Amino acid sequence: MKQNTYIITSMVLAAALLLNACTKDIVKNLNPGEAGIYITNYDSSVSFNNFTTFSISDSVAVVQNGELKEKAVTAVDEAYVNAVKANMQERGYTLVNHDQEPDLGITITRVTNTSTGIISYPSFWGFYDSFYDPFFWGYGGYNYFFPYSFSVYEVREGAVTVDMVNLKDAAVKNKIDGVWSGIIRGGNPFDRNSAVDNVDALFAQSPYLQTNQ
């Protein structure tokens, strides 16, 4: 009988351990390419086919813990910029220089946080002016405004954001409206080889990004 007590005690302990051990680890069971998520949002009142030209900043803003650290052009940054250019051109938009009065301005930001930080449009992009000075687009003194809002997303490791602003109507509205944003999170967003797939994914779920041209 004493032996049975030992066996039963062992089984109860084993059962307690099994509570954890039996639970399948979700993150460990993700294959490469499954960990990442792609989030897009846009101003649904805007007709994207009214725009014909776009410009994109060749450098990428590096934001750490909510502060702009630098503007960088690494191989990864270049891969992202080129991927966005390619997708926009595929959708019929014409690439022009930023001083050629583009209809749309596009910027890319690398976000890294050492502790858990939060991306929440538009509060996060309340700092947008410090990332991308409106002077860059030729609209110095104007403020950026993002009419849509993402839910709150916590960022620990990193994220890449692609933002599109309406420059065509900036002079009329006296502000630069954000019209489309995409966030790449998880997996390895700073991997050069994944840049094209990541950007393609953002555009794939944004079929409304299309010009009449």
Add this chain to the structure above:
Amino acid sequence: MKYIPIILVTCCILLLGNYSRAQEGRTSFNFNYAVQTPTGSFKNLVDKTSYRGWNASIMYGINDKISLGVQAGFSDYYEKFPRQVYNLSGGGHISAVMTNSIQTMPVMVKASYHILPEAVVRPYVALGAGGNIIFDHQYLGEFISKNTSSIGFAAATEAGVLIPFRKYTTSGITLGANYHLMPFNKNGISNLNNWGIFAGISLPLK
């Protein structure tokens, strides 16, 4: 050859007499490995069979036919869905591999009826009712998007057999099948009902 079944049945009947007073006044502990399969609207959340489960019970023999006790169990349900674009409130979209993970831990009062308490193979049926601790997780990619826990009701029906190791004992191997009724009622899912099979051992406590 045609007499073989008759001989086997006769042998079994003779053996029955040697397994008397198997349950009465005895307490036994039973531990089983369990495999559970979602049914009903639970399948909309997770459609895959759980191979990560167990149940354990302590039962007291009121008499040779009826025993009462408590049972606790655990099952981990998991399903990963291929990458898909989902709509976000506010007009946005998210593309993600979605994973649903549900853990159920029913803790029930249980009553068993032993149909042939003195047989070599002792069949029984059981009913149980009690509470159910539920952990409900949803991941989008590597990010958790839902993490809730709740307590609900659980009821179970069970049928199985005890194959005792030797005469006059409640220790042996258990085999059986069960059906769990588990109301849930969240996010369009009305229940976490499931059926399953189990195998384990039974040991006497006193």
